[in-house]
Amino acid sequence: MDCLVYIAGDVMSYSTIDYVYQGRVKRSFFSAHAIARLTNQGKVVALLPDSLLYYKDDISQYKEMLTKGYRNMILSRLNEVNVDFETRKDVEEFVNSLDIRVIPNVGVGSPYQIDDDAHLIREQGPDNRPRYKRHQYKSERSPVFIYNVVYSVFKDLADNGCEKFTVDLTHGTNVLIAITLIAGSLFDSTFLMAPVIGSPGSAVTVVDVTDIVRAFKDSYGVYLSIKWVDERYFRDYREKLLKINVKNYQKERDVLKSLRGLDPSIVMELLRNLRLGFSVNALKDMEDVTANFLTIKGDVDKLKEFYESWYDHLSLENEGNILLSNFYSTLTVQDLIVKGDDIERLKGILDIYIRAQYYDNALSLGRELAVAICLDKHGGGVFESNGKGHGGQEKAPTPYDQCNEVINSLVGKEKGIIDSRFVQYRNILMHGGLSVDLKTQIKDKKVVNKNPEKTDNIIRYVSEGLKKDLAKIEEILSKENV
Numbered sequence: 001m002d003c004l005v006y007i008a009g010d011v012m013s014y015s016t017i018d019y020v021y022q023g024r025v026k027r028s029f030f031s032a033h034a035i036a037r038l039t040n041q042g043k044v045v046a047l048l049p050d051s052l053l054y055y056k057d058d059i060s061q062y063k064e065m066l067t068k069g070y071r072n073m074i075l076s077r078l079n080e081v082n083v084d085f086e087t088r089k090d091v092e093e094f095v096n097s098l099d100i101r102v103i104p105n106v107g108v109g110s111p112y113q114i115d116d117d118a119h120l121i122r123e124q125g126p127d128n129r130p131r132y133k134r135h136q137y138k139s140e141r142s143p144v145f146i147y148n149v150v151y152s153v154f155k156d157l158a159d160n161g162c163e164k165f166t167v168d169l170t171h172g173t174n175v176l177i178a179i180t181l182i183a184g185s186l187f188d189s190t191f192l193m194a195p196v197i198g199s200p201g202s203a204v205t206v207v208d209v210t211d212i213v214r215a216f217k218d219s220y221g222v223y224l225s226i227k228w229v230d231e232r233y234f235r236d237y238r239e240k241l242l243k244i245n246v247k248n249y250q251k252e253r254d255v256l257k258s259l260r261g262l263d264p265s266i267v268m269e270l271l272r273n274l275r276l277g278f279s280v281n282a283l284k285d286m287e288d289v290t291a292n293f294l295t296i297k298g299d300v301d302k303l304k305e306f307y308e309s310w311y312d313h314l315s316l317e318n319e320g321n322i323l324l325s326n327f328y329s330t331l332t333v334q335d336l337i338v339k340g341d342d343i344e345r346l347k348g349i350l351d352i353y354i355r356a357q358y359y360d361n362a363l364s365l366g367r368e369l370a371v372a373i374c375l376d377k378h379g380g381g382v383f384e385s386n387g388k389g390h391g392g393q394e395k396a397p398t399p400y401d402q403c404n405e406v407i408n409s410l411v412g413k414e415k416g417i418i419d420s421r422f423v424q425y426r427n428i429l430m431h432g433g434l435s436v437d438l439k440t441q442i443k444d445k446k447v448v449n450k451n452p453e454k455t456d457n458i459i460r461y462v463s464e465g466l467k468k469d470l471a472k473i474e475e476i477l478s479k480e481n482v
Contacts, residue, residue: 001042002039002162003166005153006169006171007049007168007176010112012120015081020203020205028091029078035206044094046100047176055069069114072120105175110134150180170192170194191210191212194207219325221233229274231269231271234268235326236265241259241260244256251312252313259299270333293331343369349365350466354467364429364430367423370407371383373473373474375403378399385398385400410476429458
């Protein structure tokens with residue numbers, strides 16, 4: 001079921017107008033009614049701020065009275081505006097079917113007072129002209145509290161049949177609009193507004209602002225992808241870029257043509273290889289990113305300048321395939337680029353793993369990096385082992401075999417001179433917890449670690465001790481007799 005959620009506003013000041021959406025027109029004096037009819041909603045929910053109406057301080061009746069008061073407010077305004085019989089009946093039906101949820105607000109205002117029958121109270125003004133009686137409202141509630149209330153409404157609706165939401169953000173205070181936008185974005189929502197500036201005139205076009213929410217989520221996804229070294233958050237925006245017809249532009253053509261050829265897959269490949277622990281592959285990916293980075297950044301900075309001087313680049317106003325924030329989020333990949341020789345860059349990747357909390361990758365790379373440092377100190381070599389020949393005959397050990405043995409002697413569990421946790425924690429994580437170090441027992445289809453290790457200990461070691469131990473190993477290897 002599709003559900004419309006809107007923030008209830010002061011309809012007593014609204015005028016009848018034509019609302020236009022996707023070529024269809026509905027005449028009404030408030031947007032929610034028009035949008036509900038133009039989008040064929042199965043359910044309509046009004047978020048009624050407690051700052052709109054006031055009933056005497058009787059908490060036991062507060063919600064019920066404000067709900068009735070809001071229905072009466074709409075019907076009262078209906079009697080004051082010029083609408084035809086069909087519209088009148090339609091508004092009455094709309095009001096009677098409303099699901100009204102009272103929500104808290106924050107700020108200072110003047111809500112309408114309602115009587116014991118939930119009708120707006122009239123009084124004589126200073127000029128002897130009738131007016132509606134108001135009450136002073138002041139609230140300093142936490143916005144987080146309000147967010148939780150609004151989110152709870154969306155969650156309740158989603159749990160009870162609302163599969164998709166249309167959210168009308170036309171009315172409401174700035175705080176409520178922002179909170180409803182954020183809460184609604186966590187669900188499958190379309191966001192609409194009917195912007196009116198000054199006198200409304202004869203018609204207003206309902207604007208779909210959903211792409212703005214998607215733009216934020218996509219750009220934030222790119223940012224998180226790079227921060228946490230996980231390409232699965234990344235939003236590949238190549239398809240949108242390829243839709244840009246550069247022939248439609250004059251001043252911006254060269255920059256757009258260059259950006260249109262941008263392939264963010266080189267960033268995704270770097271993130272993927274880092275996440276999977278293919279650190280050597282990641283070295284090549286870093287070179288690819290670096291080779292393209294300055295050109296991309298230059299083009300993106302020029303694009304930013306176009307929008308800063310938007311009045312000289314109005315040809316861009318209908319280009320929905322450009323999201324400036326996506327480009328700048330992608331450029332944060334520079335934080336993952338490590339400089340220096342390959343050994344130093346592998347140490348930098350170790351830092352990336354520790355920062356991104358990839359503890360298994362950090363321990364695995366740290367162990368093999370120690371061997372790589374040893375090989376480099378002794379003239380180089382290949383990661384290959386001779387082992388034993390046929391019939392158990394020993395073959396000459398390779399440089400890798402020799403360095404591997406040296407590292408085992410330094411960090412071995414029994415006689416290592418470096419803290420044995422280096423290898424022990426690596427084995428625990430790389431074996432998925434099925435490890436001799438944990439004395440894992442298998443019996444009757446149950447798996448139990450007889451020698452459990454606290455996760456916090458592993459995290460603390462990787463974060464604080466791993467690089468120190470690696471530095472000790474490198475210091476020892478620097479001695480000529482090792």
